[in-house]
């Protein structure tokens with residue numbers, strides 16, 4: 001990709017990734033069920049999400065997130081690439097260096113961080129979503145703190161706190177390992193039940 005594409009200026013070149021999720025623009029007959037609307041600070045970058053609840057939601061206290069977001073910590077939610085619809089596709093977006101995964105994606109005008117694009121998933125920042133009520137916000141409630149060892153402030157909220165990456169580091173502070181395992185078991189069980197139900201509904205739809 002050429003440099004001007006990275007800045008979101010040149011968008012005429014033929015690059016296959018532009019036509020794939022998460023940048024593929026959904027047509028009105030795609031059945032993309034928009035549940036949330038989001039936009040960057042200046043409003044040039046707009047997107048919708050079709051999934052009601054993120055796959056995961058975390059607060060990251062690492063110093064990279066602190067610097068990148070100029071904030072004490074970062075709130076991130078994980079989605080499938082198919083769950084997002086950028087109303088202008090790849091236009092108005094910029095990539096940290098070039099479009100090479102994993103990469104950081106920002107608005108090319110106001111430079112608001114939009115998401116981190118991984119190989120399989122996207123990690124987006126729910127602060128950009130225009131939530132309509134507290135129930136919607138609750139669906140994005142963070143489930144854990146990671147890199148809590150690098151924190152600039154304490155958050156005594158009873159959520160699991162990992163010194164580094166979750167599941168790969170030590171639990172500290174108000175996170176008794178047994179309690180955390182129990183919370184996670186409960187959450188996974190609920191999630192499985194939900195996805196089974198959704199699969200059944202989809203199956204039913206297909207049969208109709």
Ligand SMILES: [Zn+2]
Pocket residue numbers: 040041042043044045107108109110111112
């Ligand atoms: Zn912007």
Ligand SMILES: [Zn+2]
Pocket residue numbers: 060061062063064065066074147
């Ligand atoms: Zn981080």
